Amino acid sequence: MYPKTLFKLAAAPLAILAASPLAAQPVTPIDIPETAPQPMSEATMKDVTRMLSSDAFEGRAPGSVGEQKTIDLLTERFAKAGLKPGNGDSWLQKVPLVSIEAGKISPLTVTGGKTPLSFEYGKDMVIGTYREAETIDIANSDVVFVGYGINAPEKGWNDYAGLDVKGKTVIILVNDPDYDSADLNGEFGGKAMTYYGRWTYKYEEAARQGAAAALIVHDTVPAAYGWSVVESSWTGPQFFAQSADKGASETQANGWIQKEAAEKLLASAGQDLGSLSAAAKRKGFKPVPLGLKASVSFANAIETTISHNIIGTLPGAKRPDEYVLYTAHWDHLGRCKPADDGDDICNGAVDNATGTAALVALAEAFGKAGAPDRSVVFLAVTGEESGLLGSSYYGENPVYPLSQTAGGINMDAFLMAGKARNVTVIGKGKSQLDDFLAVALKKEGRVAEADAMPQNGYYYRSDHFSLAKQGVPMLYIDGGDDLVNGGKAAGEAAGKDYTVNRYHGPKDEYNPNWDWSGVIDDLSLYYSIGRSLAMSKDWPNWVEGDEFRAIRDKSRAGQ
Known part of the structure; x- marks a missing residue:
């Protein structure tokens, strides 16, 4: 997750977006198929997160040796999970950048x-x-x-x-x-x-x-x-x-x-x-x-450079020309201001090796379960830390038509705080994807809560925004802050500890003692939502009055 956003909005009206929750609007009930649970691999999450955030990857700055190592790792793991190259016969989409x-x-x-x-x-x-x-x-x-x-x-x-x-x-x-x-x-x-x-x-x-x-x-x-x-x-x-x-x-x-x-x-x-x-x-x-x-x-x-979005796809069994999207940014800050001990590699373990690893774990789960009706696209984007550059480029130059993309889930920075009774939805009440989330949460006995700190502008600080402003319904869910062990106070303390001591600094490093239980719960949730969306015949939309509704309506109408 990044503190700065350097992109330029494509249209002036979208420079006035608000992330406040919207009042629920009456909508036609939407098809939300039941899905069977699928185990999420904690071993995969640990392995991929550890490798991506190792010093050998040098902080995964775009255009660096860390980018090539990331490409090699993800394409290998995507292929082993049963995915196909997502851009023709290539796993990559070129993203032209200047540093x-x-x-x-x-x-x-x-x-x-x-x-x-x-x-x-x-x-x-x-x-x-x-x-x-x-x-x-x-x-x-x-x-x-x-x-x-x-x-x-x-x-x-x-x-x-x-x-x-x-x-x-x-x-x-x-x-x-x-x-x-x-x-x-x-x-x-x-x-x-x-x-x-x-x-x-x-x-x-x-x-x-x-x-x-x-x-x-x-x-x-x-x-x-x-x-x-x-x-x-x-x-x-x-x-x-x-x-x-x-x-x-x-x-x-x-x-x-x-x-x-x-x-x-x-x-x-x-x-x-x-x-x-x-x-x-x-x-x-x-x-x-x-x-x-x-x-x-x-x-x-x-220096001008070409960075890359990394794309894998699981073709749909019945409607392969319809798509469900999972996104996470693979990049981080590379070398940065040294810590007191001289460490100058911003490893980005939580932010966002964890989210990138989640793409691999979800790909494995979908591969084992078999192809759903719609195609599922796993998109690891570049340049998020520099301003959502990779996701913005994909939104403006989509490999798969956005009008045919039913919706998606963005994953950015899993905190290792343990199991929670809730999840935090950034932009709660904006689209019918909330209905898919509600069904999945009910199975788990958890609840969805709105962002308690909308003043922090988190809605503009990750890659879902690049797709949302093109009309694609996107979910962005933070891990819950009402922890099973310790409640809201413990959740707040965990978030503050990360923000103050590790966020965008050299100490955001892999810890072998992390508690992954809450992350695995969230991954199971993301799998259930995405699988259900990939089996649905319906097309979720933004609620009436949302700033993205008109864009989506025009897109679906072929305008």
Whole structure:
């Protein structure tokens, strides 16, 4: 799972997506066939997770030696499970990427205020570029505070109103103006993050406004992760989809600035971050020129590369031209900021060697059970950590028609917390796939609960989103947090422990003492849902009023 999303939405209306649960709408009952349970192999989960997250795979960065090792491992295991190559006679779909690694990064200097300021890379700020330019040199750029950096005409909201920011450096707050609401009522969905709250949107809007640089103020609560995650994620090569203009339409530089550093910057201009943040929450906020000048420069190592989605398929027995999709991202961060012991490999054991291993385990289970009526596609995508690049590429260049894809399940980061009484559904109530989930959960005596932290924007942070925005109904289910041993308190503690101590860092490593029991329960659930969907004659849809419903209706109608 990634903290940043660097993709560009294909259509403007989809830049306004909300992940809040929708009220249930009356729908025609859907065909949900009974399925027989199939054992899930814990040995496979352990074996594949251990290998993928070993130091030999070097953190599985796209284009690295770890990618080739991943391809070799997955294609071998897919073939042994009985799958066929999923792209003609090939297991691979090429995904053209460019990597840009910033180096020789100067401090960010700010002049024109009460005192000159200098902010250190890594400690105070991180910075990079989407442009394929050998050098970036921003000198004496006017600095402007633009609140949440949102331009939403349909809401009558424009944080850039009345000021031309071309060539300027904009300072932006993370999340939505109403992120700290107690409920889901508000201009931007209350505490449920919309796409306007994602920091990728803020860079996109800054570029549309012509800004030279965009710096987002890091604040752990609205960002949903600490500074260490930002720092490690921005270390080393950054991958982007290749573009025709080589990034010329983007800002020259974009990055993050520590909250404490931003407070000093604003204080130098005679402003207070707290007061400006409060003002930015109100409609009608206007950008605030700070009377400061910002300068920063760095060099870029640029390399174009071809990464790969890895695809295996089990052809359907009766309707092979209809498809059910399982997705998981195989990539991670590669080498990253070293831990205190010098370890600089971000192994990505939980994130997402576990989800990738689940593709293999599910493929084995389907192979042993025999082909269902519909074809089942097992898709291991690249570039998730760099912004859902592989899944976005597949969504825009599908190997199998999306209009003929009945639905899918995305798997990203299984926590080893043990058995749970529940599962957490990211985007609960959005599609009829919830009905398939309910039937499968009833057999297991478990319940589905909505995401308790919609303000964290998890809906935009994994690969299901790339398929959903193309209309394909997708389930994204987190493991339960109501643990059999310890309840909600133990579940919360396990999640916090991983996020604080291992997420996107070198210590996300394989542990032979992990408790896999909850993961196996979840895999059995995913198998039951996918098998039932692959035997069904019906086509699940998004509920009436969902933002993806019209896209799906047009797709199914051949439009």
